Amino acid sequence: MSPPGSEVPYGTLDLMVLKTVAAMGPLHGYGIARRIEQACAGALALNQGTIYPALLRLEQKGWLRSAWGASDKNRRARFYTITAAGRRRLASEAELWARTVSMVNRLLESEP
Amino acid sequence: MTTLRVLVNRCLEFLLRRRRDARLSEEIQVHLDLLTDEYAARGLPPDDARRAARRAFGGVDRVTADYRYQRGLPALDGLLQDVRFAGRLLGRDPGFTLAAVAVLAVGIGVNNMLFTIVNAHTLRGLPIEDVGRVVSLSTFDEQNRAGGVSFLDFVDWRLETRSFTQMAAYTSAPVVVAEDGRAPERLDATFVSASAFPLIGTQPTLGRGFATHDDMAGSAPVAILSSRLWMSRYGQDPHVLGRVVSIDGLEAVVVGVVPERSGFPATPQIWLPLSRIAGLRDRARDARSLQSIARLRNDAGLEAARAELEAVASRLAAEHPATNRGVRVRVAPVNEQVLGRMSDPAWAAFMATGVLVVLISCANAANLVMGRAVERSREIAIRAALGAGRWRMTRQMLVEGAILAALGGAAGLALAIAGVRLFRSAIPPQALPYWVDYTPDGRVLAALVAVTAATVFLFALFPAVQAARTDVNATLTEGLRSGLERRGKWSTGFLAAEFGLAVILLSHFVVNVRTAQSPLATDDAIRTSEVLTAAVTLPPARYDTAERRAAFYSELLERLGRMPGLESVALASSAPLLGAAEQRLYVPHMRAPDRNRQATTATVSVTPGYFSVFGLALVRGRDFAADDGAPGRGHVIVNERFAEVFAGGPDWIGQSLAVVPDDGPEPSSWLTVVGVAPSIRHRSNRGAEPVVYLPFRAEAAPSATLLVRSPMDTDALVGLLRREVQALDSALPLYRTRTMRQAIAEATWVPRLSNDLFQTLTLIAVFLATAGLYAVTAHGVSQRKREIGVRLALGARPRHVIQLVARRVAWQLALGFAAGIACTRVWGWMFSTGRADVTPTDPASLVAVAGILAAVAALASLLPARRAARLDPVDAIRCG
Numbered sequence: 001m002s003p004p005g006s007e008v009p010y011g012t013l014d015l016m017v018l019k020t021v022a023a024m025g026p027l028h029g030y031g032i033a034r035r036i037e038q039a040c041a042g043a044l045a046l047n048q049g050t051i052y053p054a055l056l057r058l059e060q061k062g063w064l065r066s067a068w069g070a071s072d073k074n075r076r077a078r079f080y081t082i083t084a085a086g087r088r089r090l091a092s093e094a095e096l097w098a099r100t101v102s103m104v105n106r107l108l109e110s111e112p
Numbered sequence: 113m114t115t116l117r118v119l120v121n122r123c124l125e126f127l128l129r130r131r132r133d134a135r136l137s138e139e140i141q142v143h144l145d146l147l148t149d150e151y152a153a154r155g156l157p158p159d160d161a162r163r164a165a166r167r168a169f170g171g172v173d174r175v176t177a178d179y180r181y182q183r184g185l186p187a188l189d190g191l192l193q194d195v196r197f198a199g200r201l202l203g204r205d206p207g208f209t210l211a212a213v214a215v216l217a218v219g220i221g222v223n224n225m226l227f228t229i230v231n232a233h234t235l236r237g238l239p240i241e242d243v244g245r246v247v248s249l250s251t252f253d254e255q256n257r258a259g260g261v262s263f264l265d266f267v268d269w270r271l272e273t274r275s276f277t278q279m280a281a282y283t284s285a286p287v288v289v290a291e292d293g294r295a296p297e298r299l300d301a302t303f304v305s306a307s308a309f310p311l312i313g314t315q316p317t318l319g320r321g322f323a324t325h326d327d328m329a330g331s332a333p334v335a336i337l338s339s340r341l342w343m344s345r346y347g348q349d350p351h352v353l354g355r356v357v358s359i360d361g362l363e364a365v366v367v368g369v370v371p372e373r374s375g376f377p378a379t380p381q382i383w384l385p386l387s388r389i390a391g392l393r394d395r396a397r398d399a400r401s402l403q404s405i406a407r408l409r410n411d412a413g414l415e416a417a418r419a420e421l422e423a424v425a426s427r428l429a430a431e432h433p434a435t436n437r438g439v440r441v442r443v444a445p446v447n448e449q450v451l452g453r454m455s456d457p458a459w460a461a462f463m464a465t466g467v468l469v470v471l472i473s474c475a476n477a478a479n480l481v482m483g484r485a486v487e488r489s490r491e492i493a494i495r496a497a498l499g500a501g502r503w504r505m506t507r508q509m510l511v512e513g514a515i516l517a518a519l520g521g522a523a524g525l526a527l528a529i530a531g532v533r534l535f536r537s538a539i540p541p542q543a544l545p546y547w548v549d550y551t552p553d554g555r556v557l558a559a560l561v562a563v564t565a566a567t568v569f570l571f572a573l574f575p576a577v578q579a580a581r582t583d584v585n586a587t588l589t590e591g592l593r594s595g596l597e598r599r600g601k602w603s604t605g606f607l608a609a610e611f612g613l614a615v616i617l618l619s620h621f622v623v624n625v626r627t628a629q630s631p632l633a634t635d636d637a638i639r640t641s642e643v644l645t646a647a648v649t650l651p652p653a654r655y656d657t658a659e660r661r662a663a664f665y666s667e668l669l670e671r672l673g674r675m676p677g678l679e680s681v682a683l684a685s686s687a688p689l690l691g692a693a694e695q696r697l698y699v700p701h702m703r704a705p706d707r708n709r710q711a712t713t714a715t716v717s718v719t720p721g722y723f724s725v726f727g728l729a730l731v732r733g734r735d736f737a738a739d740d741g742a743p744g745r746g747h748v749i750v751n752e753r754f755a756e757v758f759a760g761g762p763d764w765i766g767q768s769l770a771v772v773p774d775d776g777p778e779p780s781s782w783l784t785v786v787g788v789a790p791s792i793r794h795r796s797n798r799g800a801e802p803v804v805y806l807p808f809r810a811e812a813a814p815s816a817t818l819l820v821r822s823p824m825d826t827d828a829l830v831g832l833l834r835r836e837v838q839a840l841d842s843a844l845p846l847y848r849t850r851t852m853r854q855a856i857a858e859a860t861w862v863p864r865l866s867n868d869l870f871q872t873l874t875l876i877a878v879f880l881a882t883a884g885l886y887a888v889t890a891h892g893v894s895q896r897k898r899e900i901g902v903r904l905a906l907g908a909r910p911r912h913v914i915q916l917v918a919r920r921v922a923w924q925l926a927l928g929f930a931a932g933i934a935c936t937r938v939w940g941w942m943f944s945t946g947r948a949d950v951t952p953t954d955p956a957s958l959v960a961v962a963g964i965l966a967a968v969a970a971l972a973s974l975l976p977a978r979r980a981a982r983l984d985p986v987d988a989i990r991c992g
């Protein structure tokens with residue numbers, strides 16, 4: 001259910017968001033988007049808005065939790081925190097991702 | 113697990129969707145602000161920073177749309193949106209909305225009203241505790257003739273079966289209740305076994321029910337009152353318990369009063385123990401005058417009970433062949449036995465009529481919706497061009513239909529309630545058995561909802577699918593013309609259906625009028641105002657011979673004849689419209705109308721003065737004299753109809769005839785006709801029929817109807833008559849005292865009410881069809897405005913334009929009429945009506961129906977046609 005027009009590989013946005021929130025602690029949408037862009041070092045053209053449907057989806061599944069809080073510039077913002085279920089999900093998703101990548105890599109490298 | 117959580121979350125979000133939308137827009141705003149700040153910090157001027165932030169964020173609308181799709185229940189959301197949109201559209205076109213809702217309300221309302229009535233009579237069931245386990249027990253013999261049960265058989269049934277927890281027998285008969293200080297009163301009594309009340313679960317409101325010892329022969333006699341009697345005779349006196357009353361001359365103690373809405377088995381006023389019937393135990397086994405009900409044991413099925421009772425019956429048949437040979441037992445659920453079934457032809461026709469009216473109103477509504485869809489086709493085309501899917505547009509229009517139907521259903525319920533109330537008010541009090549309850553119950557509401565939902569598919573589905581098929585290109589480029597042609601055909605179809613269905617009712621209406629027992633023409637000849645009727649019954653114990661009875665009657669007439677204020681007084685076997693006997697007729701050298709059958713005639717016994725009570729003068733001859741009917745003075749009066757049927761002329765004076773009861777011997781002497789009376793009806797379900805009036809004193813029957821014409825106040829008159837009767841015999845009640853008008857109303861309410869109801873429904877059906885025709889014609893004219901304008905500009909005369917409109921109407925009418933004849937044939941085949949010579953599809957009926965339809969259609973198309981003919985060509989062409 002990747003939003004149309006995203007240039008993020010299918011299904012990876014959820015993983016990236018989970019990872020970001022897990023690593024950085026409570027973050028608001030802007031922070032998450034910023035962090036993903038930084039981590040990808042400009043290799044990814046993210047339409048930042050697309051993370052909101054993703055955040056909602058993850059929250060519906062019970063992997064994220066959100067609450068209002070104050071940003072560093074003292075503005076009211078919605079902060080997202082990962083839940084225990086979210087951490088378990090992240091672990092299994094990350095492992096799956098690693099397996100997929102190594103599998104694809106082996107396949108690509110074996111070509112003459 | 114996760115799926116469930118998502119679902120729960122989505123439902124919550126759906127309920128909180130406003131707050132979620134607010135939250136998203138706030139998040140987006142913060143996000144954009146932070147981004148703008150970031151770009152500004154990098155040195156961009158404020159405007160550029162804002163633009164850059166928007167670029168980085170992506171399309172806000174797209175994000176919102178995706179978010180919404182992710183959030184809540186998008187399907188339900190869309191539906192709500194449709195509902196809001198439909199509501200707005202309907203609100204913008206109040207004329208259409210009102211018309212459609214009104215049309216649907218009439219259909220749904222009539223349907224629901226009829227269903228309420230059928231439900232009350234057949235489906236609702238008796239108000240008996242756990243009625244499903246109560247069965248009715250009866251017998252039938254080798255010729256399949258139904259019968260009750262004799263007391264001795266009943267006792268054996270009760271002793272020898274194990275399938276029932278209780279078994280009760282009962283029978284009804286009139287009794288005379290008398291006590292000191294109150295006029296004797298004749299009441300409908302039911303004699304029951306002591307087990308009857310516990311069996312049906314009736315608890316007395318006052319005192320006790322019958323106990324087992326009340327059933328024993330020789331026990332102290334007791335009686336239980338209905339609350340109606342408690343009210344009318346004892347003014348709800350709580351000390352009525354213990355009162356000693358005389359019932360048919362024997363004393364009994366009042367021990368209980370039964371609540372209002374329990375009047376088993378129908379409408380008795382007083383209950384007495386079965387043991388009160390004299391000599392019941394000594395009656396033969398083939399005196400099967402009792403009825404019986406029983407409650408099945410919880411572990412016993414209907415079949416097992418039937419088998420067990422059959423076994424007892426065959427044992428009894430073997431043991432008592434003279435009385436019980438071939439007599440078998442019928443065990444049926446009491447509801448089925450007492451109530452009619454939905455599938456009875458009368459009820460089925462009733463319900464089918466209800467369905468007809470709904471169908472007509474749906475066809476009407478469909479045409480309205482269709483007409484509106486034509487007007488809206490540009491809007492629909494634009495929506496389609498903007499990407500609305502076909503399903504989405506169909507759904508939108510169905511939602512509109514559902515809103516109309518829901519409004520129609522609500523208004524229909526109100527109409528139905530009002531209609532049932534009106535219907536109820538036309539039924540004389542006490543005429544209905546106690547279980548008939550017209551208040552709407554769950555079943556009625558369920559039927560209302562089901563019918564309302566069904567109408568959506570009947571009137572809205574087809575136009576919706578049609579509209580969604582709109583050819584976008586054609587509609588937007590060519591305007592309305594292309595869609596119009598196709599839809600014109602469909603609306604003609606709907607109209608034809610509408611007329612076809614209306615013709616069914618109309619043709620039956622015509623038949624009704626043609627075969628009418630035209631109540632008005634002859635009945636109006638009777639002067640019913642200021643006439644009071646009452647009844648007396650002379651108990652056989654004290655009036656055992658005809659002479660004694662004749663003496664009582666003549667003394668009564670003499671006393672009343674001396675009273676001032678009474679204009680005329682007479683006795684009769686029955687009053688006009690309230691019944692007559694049917695007897696075999698013999699006439700010397702008669703040419704019978706049908707040689708193969710014994711001629712019969714209605715007979716009424718009357719005293720002198722009978723005709724003058726009703727303001728009638730004899731056509732020829734004379735009225736009875738006081739001594740007519742005495743031995744050697746065998747005189748009779750016939751009516752004009754009799755003279756017509758049996759002699760082809762009125763001159764019957766001096767001729768001879770003889771009448772004998774159906775089971776009587778051949779006549780031994782002739783009676784001489786002394787007068788010819790005008791034809792009045794004696795049986796409300798017959799037309800004018802031959803009647804022979806016999807002198808009352810010839811037989812002096814035990815029961816007589818007293819007829820009095822007097823300008824006095826009814827209550828005073830009743831009091832006076834009662835005093836006179838009791839002066840002759842203090843234990844004799846004067847009963848069924850009512851004005852002649854009341855008596856006729858009470859005796860004829862069934863045919864009158866069903867006739868009124870049917871006429872009203874026909875009127876509604878024809879009105880709906882006419883309104884539909886008007887709407888379609890008017891709409892057609894307004895759609896063809898430009899064309900008509902061109903025709904007028906090119907020199908067409910108004911006459912031609914009217915022809916143009918009329919041709920279309922005539923065509924639609926012809927189609928409808930043809931459809932109607934077909935429908936009527938099918939209907940007649942399903943619910944046959946009694947008469948063979950006058951049918952809904954015989955030529956005379958068809959001509960009448962066609963005439964009515966043509967008149968109505970002319971009326972409906974007059975206005976639109978005139979409007980078309982008067983169009984100003986310039987205006988029409990410019991704005992069309």
